[in-house]
Amino acid sequence: MEESIIEEHDYELKNTNSENTGYTVKIKTEKCFTFTDKNTDEELTVIIPEILDPTYGMYVWPCSVVLAQYIWWHRKSIRNKTILELGAGTSLPGIVAAKCGADVVLSDSADLPQCRDNCQQSCHANGLAGVTVVGITWGRFDPGLLNLTSVDIILGSDCFYDTKDFEDILVTIAYLMDRNSNAEFWCTYQDRSSDRSLDYLLLKWNLKCEKIPLCTLMQSHLVWLVQHYLETIPYICG
Numbered sequence: 341m342e343e344s345i346i347e348e349h350d351y352e353l354k355n356t357n358s359e360n361t362g363y364t365v366k367i368k369t370e371k372c373f374t375f376t377d378k379n380t381d382e383e384l385t386v387i388i389p390e391i392l393d394p395t396y397g398m399y400v401w402p403c404s405v406v407l408a409q410y411i412w413w414h415r416k417s418i419r420n421k422t423i424l425e426l427g428a429g430t431s432l433p434g435i436v437a438a439k440c441g442a443d444v445v446l447s448d449s450a451d452l453p454q455c456r457d458n459c460q461q462s463c464h465a466n467g468l469a470g471v472t473v474v475g476i477t478w479g480r481f482d483p484g485l486l487n488l489t490s491v492d493i494i495l496g497s498d499c500f501y502d503t504k505d506f507e508d509i510l511v512t513i514a515y516l517m518d519r520n521s522n523a524e525f526w527c528t529y530q531d532r533s534s535d536r537s538l539d540y541l542l543l544k545w546n547l548k549c550e551k552i553p554l555c556t557l558m559q560s561h562l563v564w565l566v567q568h569y570l571e572t573i574p575y576i577c578g
């Protein structure tokens with residue numbers, strides 16, 4: 341694995357709004373991430389706007405920093421690949437992929453327009469006019485999902501946090517992999533409870549996964565990175 345460093349800065353406070361709701365103060369900040377490669381002196385800086393809000397998709401989760409770093413390590417192999425990010429929220433991994441030359445589609449729940457706005461804000465902050473943002477709700481066959489042409493890599497950062505969604509996420513992944521048999525799902529999740537397992541659901545949807553070893557710095561977040569592949573046995577829908 342090549343040597344690289346990620347630096348993270350909380351930018352200056354951009355805007356503090358008292359929104360006059362009586363209860364809510366929305367604080368907007370920007371996070372600045374710099375990815376570097378000591379071997380080649382290459383460097384990439386990404387700005388991610390955040391809104392401190394109870395909605396999960398409004399700020400950068402540790403999983404997305406780990407996945408973005410992994411994408412940076414693999415930047416040569418993702419160039420010109422079509423990449424879809426699910427549950428993208430502030431979209432750090434997808435933005436890094438787009439900056440590294442991938443053709444990126446960002447998605448968040450079709451029911452959460454404010455999260456998709458956040459995806460747009462991240463594109464705007466990084467001068468990415470060519471990135472599409474669509475509504476894809478896990479487990480649902482939204483137009484955003486059905487209208488996708490082809491996908492090489494699916495990204496998911498911290499999507500496996502509520503057990504009620506686990507199967508819905510894998511239904512979407514299984515559907516995409518059935519249509520794109522060489523596609524891979526690169527995903528990071530955080531160990532929040534020892535009694536959560538995807539094993540049964542992976543078996544049910546003919547998916548297998550491989551845990552990717554990370555450097556010590558990344559592991560300190562208690563975040564794991566896995567790649568999922570389609571099992572060779574075709575699954576039968578219905």
Ligand SMILES: C[S@@+](CC[C@H](N)C(=O)[O-])C[C@H]1O[C@@H](n2cnc3c(N)ncnc32)[C@H](O)[C@@H]1O
Pocket residue numbers: 396397398399400401402403404426427428429430431448449450452455476477478496497498499501505
């Ligand atoms: C924990 S946040 C992670 C956000 C971002 N990927 C990150 O790691 O910083 C979970 C994300 O999943 C999205 N989400 C939640 N439920 C969803 C659903 N049913 N379908 C699609 N996206 C969903 C949220 O809007 C949010 O952006």
